Amino acid sequence: xxxxxxxxxxxxxxxxxxxxxxxxxLSLFQxxxxxxxIGRPAVRTDEAGGYxxxxxxxxxxxxxxxxxxxxxxxxxxxxxxxxxxxIPIMLDPPEHTKWRxxxxxxxxxxxxKAMKADQHRLxxxxxxxxxxxxxxxxxxxxxxxxxxxxxxxIMGMPREKLDEFMQWEHMILHENNDxxxxxxxxxxxxxxVQTYFAGLVAERRANxxxxxxxxxxxxxxxxxxxxxxxxxxxxxxxxxxFMAGLDTVAGQSSYALLHLAxxxxxxxxxxxxxxxxxxxxxxxxxxxxxxxxxxxxTRDAQFHGCPIKKGDMxxxxxxxxxxxxxxxxxxKRVDFDREMVRHLSFGGGPHxxxxxxxxxxxxxxxxxxxxxxxxxxxxxxxxLEHGGGVWGLESLPLRWES
Ligand code: HEM
Numbered sequence: 092x093x094x095x096x097x098x099x100x101x102x103x104x105x106x107x108x109x110x111x112x113x114x115x116x117l118s119l120f121q122x123x124x125x126x127x128x129i130g131r132p133a134v135r136t137d138e139a140g141g142y143x144x145x146x147x148x149x150x151x152x153x154x155x156x157x158x159x160x161x162x163x164x165x166x167x168x169x170x171x172x173x174x175x176x177x178i179p180i181m182l183d184p185p186e187h188t189k190w191r192x193x194x195x196x197x198x199x200x201x202x203x204k205a206m207k208a209d210q211h212r213l214x215x216x217x218x219x220x221x222x223x224x225x226x227x228x229x230x231x232x233x234x235x236x237x238x239x240x241x242x243x244x245i246m247g248m249p250r251e252k253l254d255e256f257m258q259w260e261h262m263i264l265h266e267n268n269d270x271x272x273x274x275x276x277x278x279x280x281x282x283x284v285q286t287y288f289a290g291l292v293a294e295r296r297a298n299x300x301x302x303x304x305x306x307x308x309x310x311x312x313x314x315x316x317x318x319x320x321x322x323x324x325x326x327x328x329x330x331x332x333f334m335a336g337l338d339t340v341a342g343q344s345s346y347a348l349l350h351l352a353x354x355x356x357x358x359x360x361x362x363x364x365x366x367x368x369x370x371x372x373x374x375x376x377x378x379x380x381x382x383x384x385x386x387x388x389t390r391d392a393q394f395h396g397c398p399i400k401k402g403d404m405x406x407x408x409x410x411x412x413x414x415x416x417x418x419x420x421x422x423k424r425v426d427f428d429r430e431m432v433r434h435l436s437f438g439g440g441p442h443x444x445x446x447x448x449x450x451x452x453x454x455x456x457x458x459x460x461x462x463x464x465x466x467x468x469x470x471x472x473x474x475l476e477h478g479g480g481v482w483g484l485e486s487l488p489l490r491w492e493s
Pocket of ligand 1: 155166179180181191198331332335336339340343381382384385409435436437438439441442443444445446447449450451
């Protein structure tokens with residue numbers, strides 16, 4: 092028996108799979124709460140040859156801050172040797188650091204703030220379009236539309252193709268072990284996105300617009316260390332931005348609305364005190380972390396008592412970090428009066444979310460505008476949620492008096 096297998100024996104083994112078929116909303120969070128209750132700082136699963144699942148907030152943070160031990164060459168725990176390289180998320184320092192410098196300005200606090208008034212106008216316009224109906228599927232009709240329109244503009248991609256983009260996004264991020272057992276749908280989605288971007292990049296090269304501010308227009312002349320970035324790397328980066336930008340705010344805002352639809356006292360406070368929304372957003376991010384990331388060990392090491400072997404796979408689920416009672420009193424309870432908390436829902440260490448300023452602002456704007464225009468609403472039925480690396484609701488049927 093290898094040493095890891097011996098260490099694994101000492102560690103509780105749980106029935107965890109990364110991408111189960113859709114389950115009733117919040118059951119993935121409850122399942123992770125259960126794993127945390129039986130094993131600290133880690134449990135293990137036998138899925139895909141076995142991997143560690145870290146359950147302690149402080150250990151998860153430490154792992155994310157140690158790229159020397161925990162490499163980003165993988166970020167999906169079931170794929171130890173992935174046939175793709177998403178940039179910058181799958182790079183380690185020092186290469187990663189150069190890409191962060193290159194990309195930083197597109198999602199900076201200043202650039203984000205300059206978009207705020209337009210975002211309020213857009214959110215209000217979209218919600219006004221729904222208000223008279225008295226019902227909607229929040230996910231399809233709003234959560235997937237509002238942040239996507241903003242993101243497509245930043246990228247320089249056509250809004251008319253949003254449905255097709257969402258289909259590709261679904262193929263890459265929402266399939267599960269039953270619907271895509273060999274991962275071919277997922278790879279097909281990535282291929283479709285890259286083929287699309289290759290065409291768009293070629294078009295921008297043929298007709299460059301020196302005044303254009305969007306990411307794709309800038310990407311055609313990206314340089315690192317004074318050398319042009321290769322076409323393959325440009326496409327790998329645009330693919331990652333596509334995945335990060337199109338699905339995350341949709342997922343996070345759907346959990347926020349699910350919480351507010353089913354907790355009328357919290358909703359009443361948001362309606363009565365719109366200035367509370369930025370703080371409420373942080374608390375909702377803490378309590379419902381949607382990103383469950385992963386790493387691969389670069390060497391043998393003892394990591395918080397776990398005997399790690401080079402090549403071991405591990406997931407660092409932010410859902411366990413945000414709901415850890417040892418880090419936050421009564422962590423499973425959403426409490427808008429909680430003192431300002433530092434959560435890990437945007438990650439930690441070198442790969443901390445590049446789009447966090449944008450995501451935060453979008454969440455604040457959409458909660459403020461929604462509750463200004465539709466303050467009272469209810470859940471029609473408990474929806475399903477999907478697992479994977481980014482959790483989200485499949486739908487969120489809401490109704491209100493119109
Ligand atoms: C509520 C919404 C969002 C959440 C919860 C979120 C969460 C995260 C997390 C946890 C990571 C780190 C993953 C890891 O360490 O493996 C990350 C990375 C990243 N996020 Fe976000 N994200 C959100 C929205 C966005 C948006 C709107 C963008 C815009 C494009 C974005 C762009 C990125 C990028 C580029 C990275 C990789 C950074 C790097 O590798 O250095 N994210 N995000």
